Amino acid sequence: MDIIDYVIELSQDKLLYFALPLFLLCLFVEYQFAKEKYNIKDTGVSLMMMIFSSIVEFIPKICAFIIFFYLHQISPLRDVIERQWWVWFLLFFADDFSYYWFHRLNHEIRLFWAGHVSHHSSVYMNFGTALRQGVGERIHKFFFWMWIPLLGVDPLMIFTMMGVSLVYQFFVHTELIDKFPRVIEFVFNTPSHHRVHHASNIRYLDCNHAGVLIIWDRLFGTFSKELKGLDKPRYGLTENIKTFNPLKVATHEYIAIWKDVKRSKRLSDKLNYIFKSPGWSHDGDDKRAKVLRKKLQEYEEATQIHL
Structure with a gap:
């Protein structure tokens, strides 16, 4: 053909x-x-x-x-x-x-x-x-x-x-x-795995990216199981945008990137705001998912908390 x-x-x-x-x-x-x-x-x-x-x-x-x-x-x-x-x-x-x-x-x-x-x-x-x-x-x-x-x-x-x-x-x-x-x-x-994916709890951030098979997450280290009780999934973003304006919902993060790029001076920082993970900052706390999850794990190990 x-x-x-x-x-x-x-x-x-x-x-x-x-x-x-x-x-x-x-x-x-x-x-x-x-x-x-x-x-x-x-x-x-x-x-x-x-x-x-x-x-x-x-x-x-x-x-x-x-x-x-x-x-x-x-x-x-x-x-x-x-x-x-x-x-x-x-x-x-x-x-x-x-x-x-x-x-x-x-x-x-x-x-x-x-x-x-x-x-x-x-x-x-x-x-x-x-x-x-x-x-x-x-x-x-x-x-x-x-x-x-x-x-x-x-x-x-x-x-x-x-x-x-x-x-x-x-x-x-x-x-x-x-x-x-x-x-x-x-x-x-x-549904259990995907509720984790949509959760904003720190332990669940950037986990369970599967389409049909969850085996990829298990193989590549991005799997997290759903927990009940204190760490029940909370949905949305780590900082919710609180708007029902569809144009803002579709574009708000592009605008946020543009603002971060404008306020940074060095070219390397500008590029990092575009291509590094969400939460990276050149002048503030590192709030990337992998960093937050690591801090949570260290805290739980130090305090012997097991959910």
Whole structure:
């Protein structure tokens, strides 16, 4: 097939048409069972973020698809891989691995965090929050998947798998499910694991970046289990923005970066404000997640606190 044939096939992808009504239905049902976990204005912002992210993603997605097509064309494995059934199995792991690093670096590079932070800006954990997608992250997202078409994997298969992963991730944004059996909790991303990811408690910061499989967090040292009692997850940001203005929700961290860059004198500091982890400062306390978690661990060891 040539590029025109691929674009036609991509335009016929109906996954979103089935997924969006399902998402809204689940949101409505969850609201009926747990109205206290919702705020109408907050959910309205989440829906606006979904719309904003779809608009921003349109051109990057088309550009990425074209690039994927030509990377696939030059792959020496193209005629070996094709669209065989077993490729879906390998693609599942490749896609999930890519998502893990995309998601993790969205938390560890401040410029990327500025594009992702809107997803974490709600103090509620519900299906509405699942629709509160990061806006700016849509610009750099597809770079993390560019290695896969070089393996000879069909671009249409890649985009389909990315969509399937996002559908799965919608359902981990809830407090109505406690925990699954231990074997499921060990392998898969679950509501319990993802509540940790959305929590602003120090011990939970920048943990559990999984898409479908939590094994990546276990392998790369970013896993944290959900604790009850004193350290029950508290949702939102370490410093909540307290606004329902969707434009501010989508852009506030970019503005904060710009202010930090302007007030710093040295070029190295300016670059650090852009590319180091959120919380780094050239003239104040280091509030990066890894630093705060280390201090908490040292404090608990010194005081022999075990939660």
